[in-house]
Amino acid sequence: MSAMDTELPPFPPTIDLQSAAWDMYGAEANHAITERNNQIIAGLAVQRIEFSDHVYDFSRVLRLYGENIT
């Protein structure tokens, strides 16, 4: 395995257009989207995630509300 295989882009990512890893199309637009989504998820998670959430396992809920489950 080469060093490149394990090297990750910097986190949190910096919007540095000179950086090889982030010399990318739409860096500023991406930054705005990820910032917004991070805030939305954080807000939703505070209201919804509890230790008893195993009852809300996604596959289980799909089947719970499912039609013609045999």
Add this chain to the structure above:
Amino acid sequence: MSDFASYDLVGIADGIRDGRFSSREVTEWCLGRLDTLGRQYNAVFQIDHERALKRADSMDQQRVQGKSSGALHGVPLAHKALFDVAGLECHAGSVLLKGRVPDNSAFLIRQLDQAGQVNLGTLHMSEFALSPTGFNDHYGSGKNPWNPDHISGGSSSGSGIAVAGRMVFGSIGGDTGGSIRLPAAMCGITGIKPTFRRISSQGAIPLSPSLDCLGPLAQSARDCARLLTCIGKANPDDALSEPLLATDFEAHLDGNIRGLRIGVLDGYYREALDTEVATCLDAGIDMLKRCGVSVVAAHPPSIMADINALSQTVLSVEAATLHRKWIQQRPHDYSDQVRGRIEQGFAYSAVRYAEALSMRGKILAEYMDTAFAHCDVLYAPVMPLLTPTIAQTLEGDPGDVQQMIGRVGQMARGLNYLGLPAISVPAGLSKTGLPMAFQLIGRPFSEATLLRIADAYQRQSDWHRVSPFDKS
């Protein structure tokens, strides 16, 4: 040579079965259209003439001997270049995977082979399935068969173009955020995204394993039902697919939808709708009422926009995970737009991604308790705007392009996070002659109900029969 443009998939299968025409005749006709119209509208990557004709001859020979492979005996199909087909190049619309020729076929391709399909080759798609518009910087974008200046929709762009243009009689696509429903809607055909994991994805190149769904695009709901029956069998080698009993979806199509309750989604689904789209939706629901359903108002949960954000986050993190090594080693083999969208995924923390997935069951329960409180099926637009031109989807700075991509997929994307099945049904033509559609959204595993309603609608309307090249 005969003209098969007025036939749908079921009609072609019946004609071959009854000996009214041969599989070779139909296959030659389809290959001719793929070679001409398919190239012109950028519907195809690779046409497999030799194997297709050999297969058609074999199907004809079997028929003469009184043998039938199944429900697709001798029917020419072609599929998105996302699925492994033994001996055919499968590069998912990328440069990175160019020259990749799998030894084995994907599970669903094997099911279609067993049912008797004649596979004509691989169809155009957006690079790595990552564009709802049909954009592909390496091979050129898909062109809408109704007007080549407009987008075809994507990422199953070739499937939409080829079926609408009567180059093949059905196609399997993939849908991670609308990629079956959007090209179906924009090209004027029917397309169903099944429930999450209802169809085994073994042998399909993934984009976001938590969201990816595979399903058919074809002229009619009945055609889709036949294809879904063929690919919907349980895969004992795929621990992730839902082990449900095989269903004959076509057997449910009796035209009787009396007593079903359809909820017309308001709120988020009616905001900023193009007026022509709104008028088309009103006409569609009026027709469904005449078919015998009762119609109620349905209210989506207030967090619909947030559900799109969750879907977008899961998609980009999973795509970034799958593509990280290539992005670092061969960044210039990606188009700028696609690489930029994948790289978004590096900007989320593990906690945010885990939170997005941890909330999925609870948010689905909220959606079911709210939107489905008083109905069996939901009714919504597939997209809020008329099909834009290719130029409109590439104009401006990257922020403008992202915004347009977001708007095209706005009504479709969230359903992949929720895992719900949805079908896109052609429902009209705009003043400029471009197809419009509505979307029916079902409870988990309710594909049979969705197909039954769409089929009942199509018994009363002709929008699925209208073809861009063969106007009657």
